[in-house]
Amino acid sequence: MTTKQDCIALDAQDPLRALRKLFNIPANTIYLDGNSLGVMPAATPARVADTVAREWGTDLIQSWNKNGWFAMPQQVGNKIARLIGAGANEVVATDSTSINLFKVLSAAMNIAAADAPQRKQIVSERSNFPTDLYIAEALCQQHGMEIVLVEPEDISASLTANVAILMLTHVNYRTGAMHDMAAVTAAAHAEGILTVWDLAHSAGAVPVDLMAAKADFAVGCGYKYLNGGPGAPAFVWVNPLHTDRFWQPLAGWWGHATPFEFTPDYRPAAGITRYQCGTQPIISLAALDCGVDTLLAADAHGGMAALRTKSLALTDLFISLVEERCAAQGLGLATPRDHAQRGSQVCLTRDEGAYAIVQALIARGVIGDYRAGDGDRHKDILRFGFTPLYIGFEDVWNAVEHLRQVLESGEWQRPEFNKKHAVT
Amino acid sequence: MTTKQDCIALDAQDPLRALRKLFNIPANTIYLDGNSLGVMPAATPARVADTVAREWGTDLIQSWNKNGWFAMPQQVGNKIARLIGAGANEVVATDSTSINLFKVLSAAMNIAAADAPQRKQIVSERSNFPTDLYIAEALCQQHGMEIVLVEPEDISASLTANVAILMLTHVNYRTGAMHDMAAVTAAAHAEGILTVWDLAHSAGAVPVDLMAAKADFAVGCGYKYLNGGPGAPAFVWVNPLHTDRFWQPLAGWWGHATPFEFTPDYRPAAGITRYQCGTQPIISLAALDCGVDTLLAADAHGGMAALRTKSLALTDLFISLVEERCAAQGLGLATPRDHAQRGSQVCLTRDEGAYAIVQALIARGVIGDYRAGDGDRHKDILRFGFTPLYIGFEDVWNAVEHLRQVLESGEWQRPEFNKKHAVT
Known part of the structure; x- marks a missing residue:
């Protein structure tokens, strides 16, 4: 005992x-x-206070350049990348998990439509986090696709020639059960199926290696194990194989190649930057940056x-x-x-x-x-x-x-x- | 002189x-x-510090109930409503202007598809803020529609039987020129056209009366005249005539009728709440609340x-x-x-x-x-x-x-x- x-x-x-x-x-x-x-x-109150009182309060609009606000989604994304086996400039911290899922599912559907238009199903777990299912359901309606919900033990059998995308949360929010990302991804790829991973309960909690697993798309949450504060911005990763093939319909100015040229036509930025949309909540993003830094302090301890x-x-x-x-x-x-x-x-x-x-x-x-x-x-x-x-x-x-x-x-x-x- | x-x-x-x-x-x-x-x-640093150190730092997850985080998008929205001639429970403060525009344009396109499927054009101004044009362009591609860009003096002539939606920014970001919202909306409605207004340079800057103008949809920005801080959450308004007719494809759990029942199927909340998607950045939202309160202090002075x-x-x-x-x-x-x-x-x-x-x-x-x-x-x-x-x-x-x-x-x-x- x-x-x-x-x-x-x-x-x-x-x-x-x-x-x-x-x-x-x-x-x-x-x-x-x-x-x-x-x-x-413990470091967050001072960091946020500095962002508010000095960066916003004193430097005002000049902070976009002077205090690096412009590059924060990429800089915080690069730190998160180290926790999930992603490369530099492959992750941006932005928007919410739901919205980032909408972006990557849209891109995955576009890829499937181009490469395998006969595949009309998205497979997911019945007990996946509901917002993931809602977003997929809405996109399926738009794209004439169908969402198929299965129990975890039936995922393997569900990977048929009708399936375009397998969308899973790596660690289940209800049970804490974790998928073998590499094995599941390999099984999906063997059947010609793209994988979308939600890392909400993984990033900062368990080792994740997206590139080793050859995953296709991933999103995750900033306010859980990343300690970014309530409603902290989320993150999005796209395998570089896919990043530049399509853009996503939340095609706002922050995903534009040259947002400050204010051109009337959309030209997506190269790489993961095209997964940005509008202006990010900088104060909340600073708190997320501080949370990720605190997690990365564990590097000195193993x-x-x-x-x-x-x-x-x-x-x-x-x-x-x-x-x-x-x-x-x-x-x-x-x-x-x-x-x-x-x-x-x-x-x-x-x-x-x-x-x-x-x-x-x-x-x-x-x-x-x-x-x-x-x-x-x-x-x-x-x-x-x-x-x-x-x-x-x-x-x-x-x-x-x-x-x-x-x-x-x-x-x-x-x-x-x-x-x-x-x-x- | x-x-x-x-x-x-x-x-x-x-x-x-x-x-x-x-x-x-x-x-x-x-x-x-x-x-x-x-x-x-001047009040913002203390308000943000309290949200961070007390609400998050001490009350932690209980703040969703205890400190009212859950209802903040609606509560801040109700304050903004007073500035734009909207009713109570018609506005939520959430996401970015670009993302909110995606939601309302999607809803407007759904209404047009149901009521007037032969109308395939969105009219806007060539010098509208680019992100608005990018979002509309992306949605037009998805919906088989076309965006028509005109100079301001040509708007009236462009309102033909082919047009489903007129999307304008009330005050132009480049020139400061302001449209007559009531007159333009009436002209659009006379031709069977829905109106979508971007209030980025209007809310808190000029009198706006959405309900008097009988506008259909509006979005706006939290970080300009509302003094909400860098990248503050934006807002979205839908005329109650339309709110419950459709939902929008960013159908995340915060727009669900009962998000904490975690049901696998999406059932949209009644009213403007269905225009929410994921969890909001609470620290930035608290700063926005403080900014709007400061603006409303002008009520005592006219x-x-x-x-x-x-x-x-x-x-x-x-x-x-x-x-x-x-x-x-x-x-x-x-x-x-x-x-x-x-x-x-x-x-x-x-x-x-x-x-x-x-x-x-x-x-x-x-x-x-x-x-x-x-x-x-x-x-x-x-x-x-x-x-x-x-x-x-x-x-x-x-x-x-x-x-x-x-x-x-x-x-x-x-x-x-x-x-x-x-x-x-």
Whole structure:
């Protein structure tokens, strides 16, 4: 049996422990929701204040040149590229994940229309994050295509000659299950199918190597493991094989070859810059830059490989402590035990009370979240994210101890924990 | 002849003068570029710092409910609605102007396809802001439509039975010329044509009454006269007649009727909420909220009508001082003299040296900007924006005096003033 002392000892030995002080962890809080909104880096308030008061407040419009605002989407993109196995000048930080997905799906549909017009299907997972499905559905309607939703074990069989695009989220938001990007991409390519990857729960959380996997398109989120702040700009990557073949219909001036010549006709910029559209929210982009910098500070401590090792140790510990200390409390495990199939979160299921249990934990300062199920296949979920940058092993012990108390005491059955909020 | 003393006296009598102290005007600067990037309100740094350090840093994910992040696009939208003659719950602050234009043009094209499928043209102005033309061009390619670009005097004649949509920017970014929104909309409607208005240079600058004009769709910018900060989120308005008829293809989860039920199928929210797509950059949105609040502080001093009166007095003064004090310097006037046709900026032309003259003025702390021409019809432009919230009459005097000195001395011919920057 693991003890609290064991956990404290693990923290003492943790080579990444020094990174915790780079973050502002609120008092009396065990924050297991970094997969929804990452914690604020300690450096962010000063960085944002400088962007606001000096760059905007004093330098005003001159900041586009003087303070490098113009190149920020590319510069932040280049930093993100290092986390996802992309090359320099292949990523821009811009817009939202949904909008970037619209861009890359549009481009992928254009490629498919040119190269394999008989292919009319997009395959995705039924439990993919809904916005990805909504965007694909809207584009399918426009392009006379069809979206086919399957369970993860049926993906392989669904890759037929009718399929143009396989669109997957690398780490599932509900279960934390991770696809083998290289193997799935190879299987798709063997059938002549393009791949679009959503890295929302991967970038900064698990090792990603888009170029090694020969992926075609990817998008991802700035406000989860990149710690970019609420609603931080997202990012988009396109394999250089495809970048210059088509442009995308969100053809705004920031994707133009020469935006400040103000020509009436659209001429797309070379490379990933054509995946920009309008002016970006610079203050939020500065916060994202700071978040990515803070993550890259892990490079001095073993980088993404060390983060992955610790992430798996944290999620292994959480699973084993829940099973040891909350046995017979009706909890199930939705997240794969196999390391190769696990992201950086653990999802528990319970037939009754998942929402209220999460609320009771939040009241105790253990912040996870709840995701509603839709039946036997997808049960209600208690979702806990483990960001190895700032979560420790003692945190895991304490979180499970709170969970044990909430369940054993029946505390979660109090009426106040059943009140619904707009955002869950 | 107007004297500097006259200008100082006008400032002393200005009922809006008190508003100037709500802004952080940099020392030794006459900022005539609020039509590109508005000045920072004095309250913004504290507001942004609170959003970052308390809301994000301390309350973290709970801020979506506790600190009202969830409803911010609507709440800021409702404030903007008051400035543009829109009703409550008809505007959301979200994404960029380019992306919002994509949404409303898509919706307008869907309406046209349903109601008048034989209409295959979009009419716009050749000198409309280029990103508007690029977005329309991309959508026309997708929808088998055609964009027809005309000069402003030819708009009326171009409104034929082939036209589905008239897309105009209310105040032209190059010339400051303003359309009569009500008259143009009525002329379009008389021919069965929908109208899409870009209010980038209007919202907060001139009185706008979308509902009185019976306009169909509008978008606008948060970082110009709304003082929302660099790349602030934009806004979108749809006439309630149309809002629920179609949705738009950027059908992300934030436009869903119940986003936190995470259903796999898209069901658009009622009303303007369906014009949202992904998660918004909350830090930048907080800065926009603060900018709009600062503008609404003018309500206690006569509001938009008083701002308009002062704006016209400022631009009249600038025109007359340039003509009095810079006569025979080769300057022309691109902005209409007729008040009914003028926005809140004045654009001068010069056959030679427009770019260098602007750079020489910037070196003296008079910040305007340059827009390249494309021949006789559209000459190179020296562009000066007059934001009545924080620009005074003495500022106008001093700006013209600098312009006089730059021209008379030939100072603008120095080589350093011909160096090009990425962003002009």
